[in-house]
Amino acid sequence: MEKDLATEPTTRAETAAEPTTAVETAARETPGAHVTKADVARADITRAGAAKAEIATIERELRLVGRHSSMGSSSNCPPGDRLERSASLLLSRIELEGPLSIGQLADAFGLDASTINRQTAALLRTNLAERIPDPDGGMARKLRITDEGLRRLHANRAWATDGLGTVLADWSPDELATLAHALLRFNTTIEEKEGRPWPRRAEDAS
Known part of the structure; x- marks a missing residue:
């Protein structure tokens, strides 16, 4: 009789060979637990849906960034x-x-x-x-x-930096580092896909 891949419990070797999901991780941490192919598929669909929602949020927030007048201080840049x-x-x-x-x-x-x-x-x-x-x-x-x-x-750069400093004044050093690294990765990912890297000084790319 043919096995039903949608309901057949995965073996330990099969589980190890596939991408780790939340369902598989839970099964590994719980002795005797079985994860079916259907469980893995449902978990992957849930994860894909969550990623799509996060990407939609990122798109919206990037679109809104430019509207903020507080991003710069007009007193510093005539x-x-x-x-x-x-x-x-x-x-x-x-x-x-x-x-x-x-x-x-x-x-x-x-x-x-x-x-x-x-x-x-x-x-x-x-x-x-x-x-x-x-x-x-x-x-x-x-x-x-x-x-x-x-x-x-340089005047415009200082104006923009001062404005960002005002906006981010209440952020912790760890939060600032996280945002800086995420933006750097975001931009370099785009540059790699387009094949047009932006030149960065060593200190800017760290």
Whole structure:
């Protein structure tokens, strides 16, 4: 007679070979307990449902992050010094890697060269970046961050950091470390899947 895999109790060897679930763990901790394939399937469905709910919560909260005005302190960053998000990202990349061409920036951000041209034109108009010959002798001219660009980039970074410090003032060091590590892992996971890693200093990636 054929065995019914949906109700046949798993052997110890089968249980050890399969991914650990809450049901299997409980069975291992309780001598004489039997775990059926149906028990394992139900536990996996429950776990998948819980993960989907958590992912939905993460999506919602990430969507809401940008709406908080308390993320920065306007008294620390005058309106004339504030950078658009695109400008901040471009300047940050150039600061980390040195002068970059339009093509290199387009590859780094996964954008069309026309989009990067439009965004960098704004940096050039406001003296936040300047065009220079390729230091390595290449044909394409490159963009280099100016002293004014560095000043405003650092001012905006300090503004954002101060704002976050205010928001997170009541968090413990352990809670801050947990959030920092989770965000780092989240971002690096996206970068790995897209194939476009963001350059980080050694102290930033620890």
